[in-house]
Amino acid sequence: MTPRARQAIEDAEIIVGYDTYLDLIKALLPAKTTIGTGMMQEIDRCQAAVDKAMTGKQVAVISSGDPGIYGMAGLVLELVGKQPAARQPEVEVIPGISAVGAAASILGAPLMHDFAVISLSDLLTPWEVIKKRVEMAVAGDFVIAIYNPKSTRRTSQIETVREIALKHRQADTPVGIVHHATRTKEDMTLSTLDNFTKEHIDMFSLVIIGNSQTYTANGKMITPRGYHV
Incomplete structure (x- = not known):
């Protein structure tokens, strides 16, 4: 807040x-x-x-x-x-700290280059539309942040995302999972594209899938911006 x-x-x-x-x-x-x-x-x-x-x-x-x-x-x-x-009453939209920004700070610096944010909830958006967005984002080599990755009802969609991503990225591509970002139950897990769905994921989680350049070092997930270090 x-x-x-x-x-x-x-x-x-x-x-x-x-x-x-x-x-x-x-x-x-x-x-x-x-x-x-x-x-x-x-x-x-x-x-x-x-x-x-x-x-x-x-x-x-x-x-x-x-x-x-x-x-x-x-x-x-x-x-x-x-x-x-x-x-009409006056409306002021007051920004907060988004889950994607909060989760990224906990993981390190995974959003230092272009990224896409996609929700897997199909309550308001058809699953076929969501799946197409995932396919386009992965093909474009965007880092992908996943909101609403899994619920008690929706369990297969995150597996489909993994399968789509593996068509374009290496199996060892870093994936970060953050639960309850900035709240009292906060925790994070670093995994890989081939294994991340084995970790605990629920509606209080945000998943960030790295692009082709993302790597991990010292327990942090980093996507280079392109500076010559």
Whole structure:
């Protein structure tokens, strides 16, 4: 969390968010009105936030990581845009620290060159589209950061990513796995492309697959930018 984001939470009268994320910041919420919903209720909670803001309340909609990266910023802006122009509340998107940035810092410096960020969740994006994006990113030799890599329901998709990547990259290509980046249960694992799916991976994990130049040294994952060292 950035100091600016913390200040916005402290200044707000009403805090809206996914129940799990509200629980993560409960120390900041005494005397605050909160509106929480479960998974798959994103539209309902963002609409509730817009409705409260239209009454003149100062509302903060929270997201894990950065609200503009797989967060709620886009949905809030879309819902505000549906309101009459004269009544639309002002929206400020306050950046946080994205999971990909946090995980990269824990692993070392795997994102020093071009990279692609892909979510394996097929709730809103068809799997065939996701798979095509993976294929194009791997063929283009991008470092690939994987959000939502595996859940109790989705177990085979990460294996498919591995198979696609092995068509273009060496089996010993470094792969980093970070769980709970910057949270109390944080841990990281360095593995390789041929073996990384044997490690523990879940919805609190972020996976970073190196490109053809990525290597590991002293327990760190490094993708050279191209400087002559």
